[in-house]
Amino acid sequence: MKYIDAHLHINYGGFRKEQIDNYLKDPELEFCLLHTWQELRPSIPSLYQPLPLEDILDIKSQYPDRLVPFFAPDPTDPNWQQLMESALARGVKGCGELKVNLKWSDHALDDYLDFLNKKGLPLLIHMELPRRQFFIEKRSTWDKVLDKWFNNYKNGATRYYTERLIHSTVVLEPWLDSHLVDFAGYLYDFEGLEQRVKEFPNIKFIGHGPHFWNNLGAQLSPKHTYQQGTYHTFGLIDKLLSTYSNFFCDISGYSGWIALNRNHTQTKIFLSRHADKVFYGTDNVFLGQREFIKSLSLGSEIESKIFYKNIVSLIF
Ligand SMILES: [Zn+2]
Numbered sequence: 001m002k003y004i005d006a007h008l009h010i011n012y013g014g015f016r017k018e019q020i021d022n023y024l025k026d027p028e029l030e031f032c033l034l035h036t037w038q039e040l041r042p043s044i045p046s047l048y049q050p051l052p053l054e055d056i057l058d059i060k061s062q063y064p065d066r067l068v069p070f071f072a073p074d075p076t077d078p079n080w081q082q083l084m085e086s087a088l089a090r091g092v093k094g095c096g097e098l099k100v101n102l103k104w105s106d107h108a109l110d111d112y113l114d115f116l117n118k119k120g121l122p123l124l125i126h127m128e129l130p131r132r133q134f135f136i137e138k139r140s141t142w143d144k145v146l147d148k149w150f151n152n153y154k155n156g157a158t159r160y161y162t163e164r165l166i167h168s169t170v171v172l173e174p175w176l177d178s179h180l181v182d183f184a185g186y187l188y189d190f191e192g193l194e195q196r197v198k199e200f201p202n203i204k205f206i207g208h209g210p211h212f213w214n215n216l217g218a219q220l221s222p223k224h225t226y227q228q229g230t231y232h233t234f235g236l237i238d239k240l241l242s243t244y245s246n247f248f249c250d251i252s253g254y255s256g257w258i259a260l261n262r263n264h265t266q267t268k269i270f271l272s273r274h275a276d277k278v279f280y281g282t283d284n285v286f287l288g289q290r291e292f293i294k295s296l297s298l299g300s301e302i303e304s305k306i307f308y309k310n311i312v313s314l315i316f
Pocket residue numbers: 007009035097283
């Protein structure tokens with residue numbers, strides 16, 4: 001069955017021009033959406049990697065029919081409108097990936113969203129909660145171990161338990177505090193998002209990212225970076241997809257993968273219920289998502305919507 005990758009980047013996660021050349025050799029892959037990342041003031045510069053539009057347009061010139069460029073200038077860039085207009089004139093089809101340390105209620109987004117609304121453009125968003133990130137100069141192997149231990153090792157569980165232990169003994173607290181830096185999060189307020197979805201009905205919002213997918217289930221545990229384990233009640237994203245015709249999502253990244261693997265029965269219900277609203281995508285993370293979707297036996301009609309029909313009707 002043919003498919004479209006709705007969420008891809010060039011020069012990200014070791015995925016360079018050669019890897020895209022190879023990826024596009026798959027005759028079933030119709031085309032890919034390539035997204036930028038632009039943040040003028042990242043809260044932790046080492047977590048940010050600029051993904052400029054020029055790199056996308058460069059490779060697109062080689063594959064004019066196989067690559068669809070998206071572009072999301074930082075909304076706090078005084079020139080965002082000029083940049084967006086020139087990007088649209090150069091064949092950009094939507095705004096993405098918007099991954100900036102703003103909340104949805106921020107006024108910096110007012111004119112930006114109004115512009116996208118008037119143009120009726122899709123908008124791919126990345127949602128991630130603020131946190132205190134463990135930061136250490138990685139001079140030795142031990143530093144590297146600590147960095148892993150206090151960030152994402154065991155899906156955040158090692159950090160959760162060690163921090164609790166440190167806070168209860170007090171002795172190591174000053175040491176830990178000296179290594180924690182504030183990460184501001186990305187577009188994480190769901191209430192603000194819902195207001196914007198209502199306010200701008202012509203924008204096709206596409207949800208994605210850890211905080212987005214963590215809300216597949218209604219309960220959240222502070223123990224894990226990515227929520228894991230089974231759940232009984234659907235959470236906020238089910239509500240947004242059910243309520244708003246201009247709200248969509250992509251399954252890409254570890255966040256989508258982990259969430260959809262929490263409970264396959266629930267995943268089947270979720271994907272069937274929102275069959276017109278879900279896009280296949282990878283975010284340069286190749287975990288066998290295609291085989292996984294097929295293994296759920298959703299039926300060819302739903303599969304074809306998720307794999308390509310939904311994206312085609314979104315863009316064209
Ligand atoms: Zn991405």
